[in-house]
Amino acid sequence: MDEDDDPNRNYDKARVIEENEPEDRHHDLAVQTFVTELSGEALSSNAGLIEKTFRTLDFIEELLIRVEEVEKENTRLRERLDAFGDIGVEKTSKQSKIASIVQYADNLRNEDQGAIKILPKNVCGVANVSRRYAYDLIDDMIHGDGENGTVGPDGFAWAHDPTKIDQYGSLEKKESQKGILIDFEGIHGEPLSVNKFNTGSTTKEVAD
Helix, strand or coil, X not given: CCHHHCCCCCHHHHHHHHHHCCHHHHHHHHHXXXXXXXXXXXXXXXXXXXXXXXXXXHHHHHHHHHHHHHHHHHHHHHHHHHHHXXXXXXXXXXXXXXXXXXXXXXXXXXXXXXXXXXXXXHHHHHHCCCHHHHHHHHHHHXXXXXXXXXXXXXXXXXXXXXXXXXXXCCEECCCCCCCEEEECCCCCCCCCCCHHHHCCCCCCCECC
């Protein structure tokens, strides 16, 4: 848009004032125009330059407060999106894989099985990951993945290393087969609530 086409500003009038009026008149018009456009409210023509300036500063302060509030809300929204994986899908992807493993284990076990062992090869298929990642994922579920990780620093309370448990359900310990023992009924500690995974939530279920 050409400056002379702006309906909110009279450039011709401004040039006439600058050419023919005292300098204080220039300031008066400039401040009044600035405040009027910024706040959307016309100030009284009786208001002096100082009052107009103060009102302008007041409005600018209000704008800064609004901007700060918007930035805080934006930060909160981004944090929530991060938690759901909408920004940087790695975390949600990991949560989704863990949820898939739990659902698979729950579907696989018999009614009388309070705990069931899942092998790395099963994790590969269910979570659609490589064998190496499957081992890492199992290790994270059992031992944790750090303070800021998806699982937390201590691992899930219901996830166990089957090679360190003598007996689970009707299955005997096999030193040669590594995997993850998912304890649904708290046979070896805290039980697992499968409902936690129906919504894809895997956090906060860690050991003390």
